[in-house]
Amino acid sequence: MRRLLPHPIVTPVLAVIWLLLVNSTGAGHILLGILLGWAIPFFTLQFWPDKVTIYKPLTLLRFTAIVFIDILLANFIVARLILGSPSRLKPAFVAIPLALKSDIAISLLANTISLTPGTVSALLTADHQHLVVHALDVDDAASLIAAIKERYEKPLKEIFEKC
Template sequence: MALQILLNLSLALIWMLLSNEYSFGTFLVGYFLGVVLLYLFRSFLKVDIYFSKVVAFAKLVVVFIKEMIIANINVAKIVLSPKMTAKPGIIAYPTELKSGIEVTLLASLITLTPGTLVMSFSDDQKVLYIHTLDIDNKEAVIAGIKETFEKGISEVTD
């Protein structure tokens, strides 16, 4: 992937030099032409184009922002309600992520979302213990995390 980025930046620089116009706009045009060329010649590079990882990362950021907004609204409802109806609890979340950085990123995203906090990991880092402010259905919470954060992290790192 680093080779692709370097190649793309080199193509953008060559485009800028051949155009004989040294501006950011010309560099940007060369960069996007480089992305197109890398896409067309991806079979020779024997790896997937790196730009798909950038798109997957952008999707993960959007999912995180959406989940954060939803969680903020839910926490505000709990805090502002006259009666305490929240049922806090701790769940054991089994993860399918493999590397330590993936698990750490998942734990960080969960902790940054209001109403949830990763308290601990299992010794093999395959289970996260999560405290939730309001838990009605443990399976729904686990499925929600798997479909949002874990799926997004897998798309970025695979």
């Protein structure tokens, strides 16, 4: 079964993403979404180095909700900062020490940071020990690091790494 359906979670997710992109639930689009959802993981199987294991699915749901809320709130905060006094912004690069070891978890952390307005992942050090993040307005680098580690890194560690 695993050979025919290599990533059973990714397949329906890709099908739903397809339906959202085409903005249609017609039978043809549903069938094409399912076909793409199966074909993309099937033909890219050689590029997936390890099987992805989700240790805590409920934590994944909670993490997803937190990320959506943070993206929404960050949009308003960035708009207020830009429309307010852009000359008072304090942009900075901050190196975040990583407790994550899994490549998928590190990748999701970097992508989550980049998806949240006002921050972008700039560099993962060669030893995978630090993620350099650029933030639009940094009053206290330590509090930014603590927030990222608590809100994003900690749940990702629970989800993707066996503790």
